[in-house]
Amino acid sequence: MDKVKITIDGIEMEVPKTYTILDAAREANVDIPTLCHLKDINEIGACRMCIVEVEGARGFVTSCVMPVSDGMVVRTNTPAIRDARKTTLELLLSNHNRSCLTCVRSGNCELQALARKLNVEGIEFEGEKTKTSIDDLSPSIVRDNSKCILCKRCVAVCKKVQEVSAINTMNRGFKSEIGSACNKSLNDVPCSLCGQCIEACPTGALREKDATQKVWEALNNPELYVIVQTAPAVRAAIGEEFGMPIGTLATNEMVAGLKRLGFNKVFDTNTGADLTIMEEGTELIERINNNGVFPMITSCSPGWVRYAESNYPDLLDHLSSAKSPHQMFGAILKSYYAEKENIDPKKMFVVSVMPCVAKKSESEREEMEVDGVRDVDAVLTTREAARMMKEAGVDLSKIEGAPFDNPMGDASGAGAIFGTTGGVMEAALRTVKEILTGEPLDKIDFEEVRGEKGIKEATIKIGDKDIKVAIAHGLGNAKRIMDMIRDGNAPYHFVEIMACPGGCVMGGGQPICDAKTRATVDVRKLRAEALYKLDKELPIRKSHENPVIKKLYEEYLEKPGSHKAHKLLHTSYHPRHYFENE
Amino acid sequence: MKSIEELSEIRQRTLEEIKLRKDRNYTGKEKHVLVCGGTGCTSSHSMEIIKRLEEKIKEKNIQNVRVVRTGCFGLCARGPIIVVRPEDTFYAMAKVEDVDEIVEKHLVGGEIVERLLCKDIDGTAVKSLDDLNFYKKQHRVVLKNCGLIDPENIDEYIAFDGYKALEKVLTSMTPEEVIKEVSDSGLRGRGGAGFPTGRKWEFAKNSVADQKYVACNADEGDPGAFMDRSVLEGDPHSIVEAMAIAAYAIGATKGYVYVRAEYPIAVKRLQIAIDQAQEYGLLGKNIMGKGFEFDLEIRLGAGAFVCGEETALMESVEGKRGEPRPRPPFPAVKGLFGKPTLLNNVETYANITQIILNGASWFASIGTEKSKGTKVFALGGNINNVGLVEVPMGITLREIVYDIGGGIPNGRKFKAAQTGGPSGGCIPEEHLDTPIDYESLIAIGSMMGSGGLIIMDDSTCMVNLARFFLDFTVDESCGKCPPCRIGTKRMLEILEKMVAGKGQVGDVEKLEKLALNIKRSSLCGLGQTAPNPVLSTIRYFREEYDAHIKEKRCPSGECKAMTKVMIDKEKCKGCSACSRKCPVNAIQGELKQPFEIDQDKCIKCGVCIATCPFKAISRV
């Protein structure tokens, strides 16, 4: 690669000529502050924090977008630069609500951190604040624009990564505000509620709709039997909230922490995932045997489901009718388990800890109940679960681990990898191939469906059949697959789609990494590796071999796809329309 | 498609018909009545005048007289304007009711209607346009066809050497030669920044890509400016032709003209010009049979000031929210739709055909060493001859104000001139003799700008002027970067405090600190220049700021909040007339006793002052 020589604050270095000044500075461990920059996603030079001086240049230079050139001499720390950054930051703060003490992002806010780093000790230019609004109408996402600094990272993620474009800047100048068309709530526009905007937000302007109070109340209610289940991806990230390195698998610590909160039982949603594989796999086998609608598409990502209902209402019959793992699990807990343990399902309160904010909205869907009993009563994100633990004085970095409760606790490795892109596909293939061929797999790992590529394709030989599969993560990639299907060009039998890029490990409910971490650490890979490691270490790695699942079918559901299974474990979808005259 | 021979034939034939408009020695029988069809005169009913003229001429069965709707003559203050050629009689402020007299007396009787003749500032009626002081120091290059041809008739444009520059370029010049000619001419961008046009063309030419674009900036967001509008209304083909030449020079095949939708007449005439050029094969494939392809499209803007900034303009043309992009990449490398793009201002383009036809050295002979050619200004504010003027670079502001502009009306004194609009600065009396060129204006804290030139008399408060421009930029800031979005708002708040009589010691220093950081830190030219009106008024009129802050006094009397309306107890007879007229019930008293004004309620509207029969009420 072509390299150029540059000097940053006296440090001479050689860097690829494709670098920006900011890239080079980071390599030299020279810390240039940024607010709006999100590598490869939002490079708009808007926040003016990363300005530097370059010898020979007229005026300050925007380091996040300025390419390096040979012989360039950069100064990042001159009195004029420090003064300018500080003034700009003070201006931002003068129009910010500054309720740090009570803000959910306090301690994890890039604006707050920068104010400390730049030693802002007062705000010289106070004045009127922009009249802003709060959108808390969706079950998933709350936007409070009084905390928004208009960095547009959320807008860029929504537009360039997810290709949903549900939000943009409204109005102009001092009246600017991020919002949706016609000033509608996110709930009333084709927003998928994936929550990637929350992950991108440097401040507390975007957050999940809080469910912690509701869960505390349930825990405090002696009438209720409160069960919590945790999704696969949560254990691969929750440790970060307690200072553990990214990629730490904190399963037992998490279970112990939840027990300390007072839940009657802590179960593993991975078991629900195994159940999903049984139902979804059976549906696929049926479609293969009966020439059904192809490709069949997974339905466990609620952001994806809402996206499909909004944008591809004509293709909803491609979606598997299987509910997502935590909904299935909730339905089983309030039927099979309740009967077994002799608990009144109406007095059972099921909480799901999810890496996801769309799950909040999913759990509120009309379809998600059986005979008037809701499958799931509250959904907490990974972040909220960690907040509850902190409030209760629990520190996962210093806790003695504990195993999941039985009888529903032991899950297979297939269930574990649900949390990363390609995982659902791999889990399904392990089961479907073995059932269709009637022979044990010679190789359990399907490496071809793993990895970070946006759209992965593979052809799997099952008996004498070539089964073509595809995996898409991120809604932009989902869109490309769906357009292929609509155009009749999709040769696949089975497609896995996850709304979030990277799958659930990178879900909108996961711990938030700042922009610099996102730019310099492969968070997705580290979290995913934790789940693959877990899978490798488990004695049972195929859903259909999970004894809990076997017993469940024997004792209760009869067989996958049975009448009873359908009643409890399957659902339906409906087209969504948002604007009149659509 | 018309061949070069056919175009030449059209040129000859049409020139025969219309040359009397230029030829003062013409002795034939034809007369052309030219009526201004620019936006200003149109709004004072020039279209009705044309209609009535045509009716009346038909009714009287007058032969050899033609009515022509033209572009702007420049002296907008005296519109609607009617000029009869060849004798060059200049009728000003004509009404529809005057038409019959003009037809009967002048066109039939051959006698000039004295009472409608345009009067110079000193009151003397002038017979001919050339006699007006307003025109004497002007030099028309950009506006040469404005007020002379029918802008909706391509043949008239062709008659006065139209499309000859394009012909010359396509038949005898390489792109390199075209760029060299433009470079040698010394032409600099007229959109504000004054970047050397030839250099810009060269950058765009040197970019390698499968597709390139040329674009024309007709956003003209500077409040009070209407140079570009007038060119598009009066001579749209000059832009079409120049853009084709630019496209040939840089290797582009497609062009866009970005015009604000508030310019309906300009948009309409430009579209007509494009249609006609396409019909004649002057746009499209294989232009003039020379294998050169170029086509042009209009894109309408919604009138945001920031959309005049080059990268925001490109976002807008692409259909996105008009916000500037960071540079680099520069438009010459990555412009419209990610392709190399050349963007020039309307007036910049309007010079091109003349440079090609008359040569670089001819152009370079006009103006000063570093600022060549002419500049069009929209002269407005407290000046007698409000209108459009084109002057050679290097002329002094004094000449523009007094010789061309006819001085300050109402016996008032000149106080300052604002160039560069909201991005520019004020020029006080002490600098009236500064030559108008790019460098000199920068040196005195102002800038050339795009051509808005606002004259202010001594009734203008300079603090309030700064507030006015800041109010504009706060409104027009796109909001993308915090220094501009929040910083200008904070400056405005300080200025609003000052004009309300609530300024504090230290506020000027605060303004200066904010200004410095907004200028240095903002993403685009809007923010980088927004503080200029404040800085330049502080520089030249610091004592007015101090009077507002320290004495709570507005020296010009313009800031109403700082005046009090008071009743002189000696003079008041207690008649209650004022109290009955006061719209906010601020005046109370007992009959036959002196009344009093409640200062908390008073809105200083002055109705009481006008009402009082004893002149007992005044502002203090």
Ligand SMILES: Cc1cc2nc3c(=O)[nH]c(=O)nc-3n(C[C@H](O)[C@H](O)[C@H](O)COP(=O)(O)O)c2cc1C
């Ligand atoms: C806020 C702002 C507004 C501008 N508005 C205009 C405009 O209305 N017309 C224009 O020609 N240039 C405008 N410009 C300048 C353009 O960015 C650009 O420099 C110009 O169109 C280039 O053409 P020129 O080289 O022929 O002058 C504006 C610049 C800024 C920063």
